[in-house]
Amino acid sequence: MSANKTAPTAVDPAQFISAVSHPTRRADAEVLLRMMEEVSGEPAVMWGPTIVGFGSYHYKYESGREGDASAIGFSPRAANLALYGLTIAPTAGPLLEKLGKCKRGASCLYVNKLADVDLDVLARLARDGYRYMTGVVHHSS
Structure with missing residues (x-):
């Protein structure tokens, strides 16, 4: 039934962040x-145990699988910061070239520390990603 195992929880994101052991992270x-x-203009919500998300969108795939996911978000992992929803907007390509030191995954962006990237560019990626995911998002069939 539940397609997406990562769902919103009642955990306070600020409390989750305050428990992150690595001081820079x-x-x-x-x-x-x-x-x-x-x-985003949205309050932070924990999605599952480790993702801090903002806003949400509904997805449905050809396979019939559907669910809700955070529009944008991040997870302070031991090795890096995983950033979600920032690479999908049509404007992302040129911005990613200006961002700084990062790695791209299938749908994530990995940053070792914020000092490695341009925060203004990161904010634009987050804004554009949020708007794209919550506005004109169409999954092709």
Whole structure:
């Protein structure tokens, strides 16, 4: 029934972030929390045990699988910061070239620390990703 195992929880995102043991990762997560709240206009919500998400969108695939996911978000992992929803907007390509030191995954962006990237470009990626995922998102059939 539940297509997406990562669902919103009642955990306080600020409490989750305050428990991050790595000091740089914790400080960066606090910056991302404020930035993503500002660009999305949405309060932070924990999606599953480790993803801080902002806004949501509904998806449905040809296979019939469907569910809800956070529009944008991040996870302060031990090795890096995983950023979600920032690479999908049509404007992402040129912005990613200006972002700085990062790695791209299938649908994620990995950053070792925020000091490695341009925060203004990151905020634009987050804003554009949020708008794209919550506005004119169409999954092709």
